[in-house]
Amino acid sequence: MAAEPRKPPLQFFLKLRRALGGKAGWGGLALQGLFVAVLVWIGYEIVGNARGNLETQHIASGFGFMSQTAGFGVSQTLIPYSETDSYTRVFLVGLLNTLLVSVVGIVFATIIGFVVALGRLSPNWLISRISGGYVELVRNLPLLFQILFWYLAVLSALPSPRESISIFDAFFLSNRGLVIPKPVGHEGLVAFAVSVAAAVIGCLWLRSYSRRALFQRGRVVVVWPYVLALLLGVPLLAMLVFGVPVTFEIPALRGFNFSGGTRVTPEFVALAVALSTYTAAFIAEVVRAGILSVHKGQMEAGASLGLSRGSTLRLIVVPQAMRVILPPLTNQYLNLIKNSSLAVGIGYPDLFSVFAGTTLSQTGQAIEIIAITMGVYLMISLVTSAIMSFYGWRVARSMGG
Amino acid sequence: MKCVLAVVFAFAAGLSLQSASAQESAKAKTTLETIRARGMLSCGVSQGLPGFSAPDDKGNWTGLDVDVCRAIAAAVFNDPSKVKFVPLSAKDRFIALQSGEIDVLSRNTTWTLSRDTSLGGNFTGVTYYDGQGFLVRKSLKVNSALELNSASVCVQTGTTNEQNLADYFKSNKMKYEVIAFSTADETIKAYESGRCDVFTSDISQLYAERLKLSNPADHAVLPEVISKEPLGPMVRHGDDQWFDLVKWTLFAMINAEELGITQKNVDEMAKSDRPELKRVFGTDGNFGEQLGLTKDWVTRIIKAVGNYGESFDRNVGAGSRLGIARGLNKLWNQGGIQYAPPIR
Secondary structure (H helix, E strand, O other), X not given: OOOOOOOOOOHHHHHHHHHHHHHHOHHHHHHHHHHHHHHHHHHHXXXXXXXXXXXXXXXXXXXXXXXXXXXOOOOOOOOOOOOOOEHHHHHHHHHHHHHHHHHHHHHHHHHHHHHHHHHHOOOOHHHHHHHHHHHHHHHOOOHHHHHHHHHHHHHHHOOOHHHOEEEOOOEEEEOOEEEEOEEEEOOOHXXXXXXXXXXXXXXXXXXXXXXXXXXXXXXXXXXXXHHHHHHHHHHHHHHHHHOOOEEEEOOEEEOOEEEOOEEEOHHHHHHHHHHHHHHHHHHHHHHHHXXXXXXXXXXXXXXXXXOOHHHHHHHHHHHHHHHHXXXXXXXXXXXXXXXXXXXXXXXXXXXXXXXXXXXXXXXXXXXXXXXXXXXXXXXXXXHHHHHHHHHHXXXXXXXXX | OHHHHHHHHHHHHHHHHHHHHHHHHHHHOOHHHHHHHHOOEEEEEOOOEOOOEEEOOOOOEEOHHXXXXXXXXXXXXXXXXXXEEEEOOOOOHHHHHHOOOOOEEEEEEEOOHHHHXXXXXXXXXXXXXXXXXXXXXXXXXXXXXXXXXXXXXXXXXXXXXXXXXXXXXXXXXXXXXXXXXXXXXXXXXXXXXXXOOEEEEEHHHHHHHHOOOOOHHHEEEOOOOOOOEEEEEEEEOOOHHHHHHHHHHHHHHHHHHHHOOOOOOHHHHHOOOOHHHHHHHOOOOOHHHHOOOOOOHHHHHHHHHXXXXXHHHHHOOOOOOOOOOOHHHOXXXXXXXXXXXXXX
């Protein structure tokens, strides 16, 4: 053949065309461009319309209100806050409260969920029925109702501060919440923290050393006495050298309430308990489904290797089940975060309550505040989702799949 | 592909036309015309505050705030029942007014500068001069609000009470813990369960909410009044005719009391020769028509709800379960500050 081979078209443009225009080629690209333009134009019209209408109705707009003084109190603040702070500070206070209850809720929901799922799969008749009953009872009642139940039931059962239940005269339980001694850091705190960290790192190294010895040379090295010595000895030594790192401020009843100490409010407890027990019921079902999706031959194989039921579950079944469990588990986490906005029903000062509630009604700037709040919940959820995806990717990789 | 393009363009064109026509029709119709066409007044009220706006045992809304809406309906339709009551929480009320869901907000709302200017509404007058106070258990043996240092306080969110509370405790150098709930019912329930030592709100509300407690006699209102809370109806910004109509409905009720016109004697008084009465009843002048109403607008209002004093007594005053003294809300010529400009 004398004819020269036809030059292939530039790969880059081919790929670009396919990626942007699909099968229709450049025409498809134009259409997509037009579609995006129409979307942008609709968005522009909506914003313009809203602005115009707000102006004709003389409703304040813009984000200038964020620096104004809030002028109202908040019952639970993780960062210093007073009435003279700005709405931006209120926003941060609410955001942190939302994150706090979400994180606590997720941790406990996961623990309870796994325990209940394992309980439901247990060969013990009583345990499996109790677990099953828990799931059916909790997941079939409305969440807001459960939050109110915990709040009002817990509250009416507890005594007033003056007759509070005290434990060692340091912990006080009353209808104002649980008051616990507050740790106050001293000069030795940094040295103490460093020594604890060093001890933990040492222990981790010991663990990997013993595993290496077991897997590579088949030798069992007993390390736990050293671990114990490290964990107790090093921090104790640091305390002797640098002084006591932390003392505790004991709460005392003064007037209406306790002064000193740290307080866990009943609103927080009720919300955290309701969110974690409710979500745990769903997580239990997700975990159960995941475990059942692993072929029972795996369980039998574990048993024939001489592993106990617990070890088989922990080492063989659960890691395989994780692949099935993770996506719906992420859904449950996201649900919990969003459900935390029901806090407004019992006066827990979360983001929705102090920002989309009080701040909104004081400033009247509904559009801006709702937009910010929606954006924040979206961000929290997306970040959670991303973390879970990363974890799922690692699980999949570690299993070679 | 052409077909798709055509659809997109048609959609876009339709959208722009639609938005233009919607704007025009909204501008052309006044609030009064909209209400007449609908045959119903839409009135924003509370979620149940005895004396001001609450459904009675037969499901009829009653109260001082409700009477304002019934009076407007009577003036417009000659029928006080042509009102749709929309129960609103404190924080939702302004949005409902802004969005046009309600025509008038008559929901124990405090008149403040920022609410009058930045919320897209206007206050039309004062139906009740109130102030903020504190409700406590008698067993606490507290006699003054100044003894409330370090107390836990229950308050409803979205109210002026939240800010007044912060101001009061700050200026008296007292500590407090605030727990804010979104509805009045949740707030009073938390107070009753012992979560708070104190429930704070407008004093009229304290009396009303106290009735909901299982044993009202165990609770007392402290003597301190820590703020000015003039409560009144609010209308949307931008329709002056409607603003005037709502404003003068309340003025008509106050003027009627001043002139001695009551629900009972209104027909007799209408025959009177006194010039100020002739103006009020429309036998002289066309004041009703200037408001967009009929000449007998005041007769309609008084027949429906009575004068201001009658409404006050029936709903919150001596003739009601609340039994609140009239105090500041007496007429100006009887030692109070209720005062209406003359109808002339």
